[in-house]
Amino acid sequence: MFAQPGKKLIVALTIGLLLASPLMIFSKWGILICAMFAAHLVFFAYFFRDPERAIGEQIVSPADGTVIDIDEKRNFITIFMNVHNVHVNRAPEAGKILRVEHHNGKHSPVFGKQARENEHTVIEIESKLGKFKVVQIAGILARRIATYVKPGDFVEKGQRIGIIFLGSRVELYMPRNAKFVVKHGQKVKAGETTIGVWTNAMD
Numbered sequence: 624m625f626a627q628p629g630k631k632l633i634v635a636l637t638i639g640l641l642l643a644s645p646l647m648i649f650s651k652w653g654i655l656i657c658a659m660f661a662a663h664l665v666f667f668a669y670f671f672r673d674p675e676r677a678i679g680e681q682i683v684s685p686a687d688g689t690v691i692d693i694d695e696k697r698n699f700i701t702i703f704m705n706v707h708n709v710h711v712n713r714a715p716e717a718g719k720i721l722r723v724e725h726h727n728g729k730h731s732p733v734f735g736k737q738a739r740e741n742e743h744t745v746i747e748i749e750s751k752l753g754k755f756k757v758v759q760i761a762g763i764l765a766r767r768i769a770t771y772v773k774p775g776d777f778v779e780k781g782q783r784i785g786i787i788f789l790g791s792r793v794e795l796y797m798p799r800n801a802k803f804v805v806k807h808g809q810k811v812k813a814g815e816t817t818i819g820v821w822t823n824a825m826d
Contacts, residue, residue, distance in 0.1 A: 624673045632671075636664040670789075673711045676812065678781035682801060682819030684811040685715050685757045685784075686793035690818075693803055699756075699796040700803055700818065702811060704787065712759060712785045713814040714778040715795055718750035722774055728761075744768045746784060752821055753798025757784065762791040781814035 640660040646653025687708040692701035704710060728742040742761040747754060759768045770785040772778060787793070797803070797819055805811060805818045 624675060632667055636660055636667065640664060670710070672709060673783070674709065676713075676781060676814040679815050679817040681817050681821060682715050682797065683713065683781055683814050684805075684816040684818045685712050685795050685813060686811070687711075687813050688793070688811060690805050690807055690809045690811060691792070693805070693807055695803075697796070698799060698801070698803075699794055700805070702793045702795070704791055704793065706789055709813065710786050710788065711783050711813060712757065712787065712793060714748060714780055714782045714784050715755050715757065715797075715819070716748065716750040716752075717778060717780045718748040718755070720772045720774050720776040720778060721747040721749050721754070723747075723770055723772060725768070725770075742768065744770055744785070746770065746772065748778065750798075752823070753800055755798070756794075756796035758794040758796075759785055759787050760792045760794065761787065762789075 640657060643653065643656045643660055647657055684702065686702045686704055687710075688702040688704040690700060691703045694700070722745065724745045726743050726745070729740050739760075744759045746757040746759070748757070749755075759770070761768055767788040768785065769788070772784050778784060795818075800823050801819045801821050803819050805816070811818060
């Protein structure tokens with residue numbers, strides 16, 4: 624399965640490769656053209672891959688990647704997405720989309736506090752037990768953010784809510800009645816890895 628923004632491109636490249644294939648019989652240029660189509664098709668098929676996931680328990684990760692920061696005081700976590708990770712973001716819990724706000728900004732490296740001045744999109748979700756805020760942050764390479772949801776939508780836990788092209792980072796702010804159960808440096812998968820639990824559910 625492929626992410627929404629990449630489907631048309633992958634179909635177009637596939638058609639282009641099929642149409643160009645007969646040219647290989649007549650000239651070396653035909654081989655070169657087909658090789659270019661094939662290379663682009665493989666790259667974008669890998670980049671836009673969007674596998675199905677077995678949805679995890681309680682609060683799930685909004686992104687694939689590595690946990691690079693956990694702030695227990697403000698109850699948020701930062702996940703770094705490299706170019707090899709799946710770039711699709713998912714809802715950490717079921718709920719209603721309260722707001723989706725896109726902010727223009729810089730395209731600095733995603734490590735460090737300066738990344739908060741980068742271009743980003745804020746998605747706020749109201750679940751039955753509290754509010755979540757997912758922040759998609761662009762970087763040096765990742766200069767485009769696509770969001771699949773709008774205010775008023777209802778999402779299921781693990782539902783696809785957007786994509787950051789070429790990786791970058793995602794921040795997740797959780798309600799005070801939830802706590803993180805992952806560690807710094809841990810690898811996580813969007814929709815699959817349980818990264819938080821409800822504290823009132825543990826009492």
